[in-house]
Amino acid sequence: MKKSEDNKVVPIFKHDNSAIIEKVSDSFDFQRGGHLDEVSMAYETWGTLNKNKSNVIVIFTGLSASSHVTSSEHNNSAGWWESMVGEGRPIDTTHNYVICINTLGSCFGSTSPVSINKKTGKPYRLAFPELTVEDMSKASNLLLNKLDIKRIKLLIGPSLGGMNAIAFAVLYNKVVENILLISTATQASPYAIAIRSLQREIIRKDPLWNNGFYSYEKPPLNGVRIARKIGMTSYRSALEWSQRFGRKKTSNAELNQNTFGVDNTSFEYEIEAYLEHQAIKFQNVFDANCYLYLSRAMDWFDIALHGKSTLDALSKTKLERALVLGVTSDTLFPLQQQKEIAEGLSQAGAKVQYKELNCIQGHDSFLVDIETFGLEINNFISNL
């Protein structure tokens, strides 16, 4: 399980230095056609696998996250769900063995458009095969096989990670015992497709994108940054921003309020400066082509294609228990979609708990309102 030198990624998109990279296949066929001679997956683990391997919790991530879900002895930087995962935290690593898997196609270590094609010695870029959520599930399952893990006590997935988890629970139904799904969907809605389609168009229309052949030293930062801002308007909520920012101005508001110039290093309103700050953080770590692939995979996702209907497809799952968490202020993955998941899994025979959480941070609430989510998750895990 040492880091594979074969899976070099372009320097600016370094995976977290604590991720383990494991070659999982030397012949990977993608669902929509296309093939790679080698697929590797990046992951991290916390806690200790028990003797009968019955304490495995697997976390699939949202579109933009790495496998670094929480800090560890190897990497003490805070993870993307730091307060949720760890010893004594809701997803407790004291007795559980937690594995967080970086999604196939993500630029944080798993094989992706920034990985080097050994045949050419260059990154795949758009020669990377068309990617689906099912491909992500398949690659994750190959990793678990490699790690000789046959059963998952609990599979956790928020957002894209939830789509991945739903696909996994249908495709590898004997592997998953229990599931925790957060703000996700059995298929992409037209509203979510519209938002993502726009984000991709903005990246493609950045002249620096150059049909995918951008310089990694000078990537299409404008496109990625603006796409991220659009994402944020759909990830958070109007109510949160009204309470948090209102009409507050930045300290340099007077200087900058009048210009329509191309320079936007500063902004008049705090909400504008906040979006810029968050989006710059993202533009500097996320690869544009990877973003396009992961985004389109979400649009294509429709679990109903695995049966006669969504219900029929979900009937293939063999889950004991499921916790389905939705958020009232989530406009991107609205409550209706969470209800459909809960009803579908219930009809499939699982014992389902469905909760509508009254958080104000929209789709991102699971990352922010740790208290509310932690309580529900802790209760659920304690009773498994």
Added chain:
Amino acid sequence: MKKSEDNKVVPIFKHDNSAIIEKVSDSFDFQRGGHLDEVSMAYETWGTLNKNKSNVIVIFTGLSASSHVTSSEHNNSAGWWESMVGEGRPIDTTHNYVICINTLGSCFGSTSPVSINKKTGKPYRLAFPELTVEDMSKASNLLLNKLDIKRIKLLIGPSLGGMNAIAFAVLYNKVVENILLISTATQASPYAIAIRSLQREIIRKDPLWNNGFYSYEKPPLNGVRIARKIGMTSYRSALEWSQRFGRKKTSNAELNQNTFGVDNTSFEYEIEAYLEHQAIKFQNVFDANCYLYLSRAMDWFDIALHGKSTLDALSKTKLERALVLGVTSDTLFPLQQQKEIAEGLSQAGAKVQYKELNCIQGHDSFLVDIETFGLEINNFISNL
């Protein structure tokens, strides 16, 4: 009231050919500083002004609309609110004299960044002074003075038109008797600022925008088109799109689903094709610089600046009756903002009717669900 030759606009942004253009000032000071030696306003009228001029209904428009609210004997093309205004329609022109005014700063005939600066013989572009909603109100009031209209029986404003109407009712409180406000706000919310800030950034980042000095033959169409698409995701609703488009694919979906190429003349999902179609219509008629000015004016709007608070500012209105219409699915101008308007006008002494309409088309519902809106508007006007 003949068309002024002095107010030539750049050919591609022709105003509706039925609009009358009237010079309203030869010395116009803008609220934030800045000055123009000449301001003209474009408008259209329907019906006949009665002897004592007591039958005047004035309509202020949303950001993207012209003065052509409905067809007329001079221009039989359908207006932007065709089914709402006309003989026998909810805003009945049989006995009322309806004036629809094109907003100052809009490219449809009123003085704007595409108007020719007589001193230079060239369009103002970004030399146009910073524009506020209050400037729009002031220019509209000057037009009414010019037309010798001292009293407005009913002032109507949806969206930006509603902000304009609120400002007008505060600034020229002796002119307005009754008001009809639709999906608008007493001040811009941070969520709405975020959306508009993004739209402007996308236009500015289009290389063809060229700091405002684009060629009118080759304007920044990508920027304007994508900005419009972002607008549409905030103008409509996820529920409407789920019902209307679902996951339907376009007929050429198979051809185009795989590409991340720069060409997006066709799309895989119907929702994508719909957005593209609507946005192309817009990009071909709306000027980029005008869009920037009107958009920023909305962010700056805060009626509270005309008093110690929103309530204090609204207390300056002298309205008899008000109808305030909000839509449950409107995320851009949510119900909370409509309630605030209704309560403020009520405390100011107006007899206020406030209705939350259960339309699914979001902010744009007033343009689409004519049956629901028409009923409310007709009832209100009939009792004036």
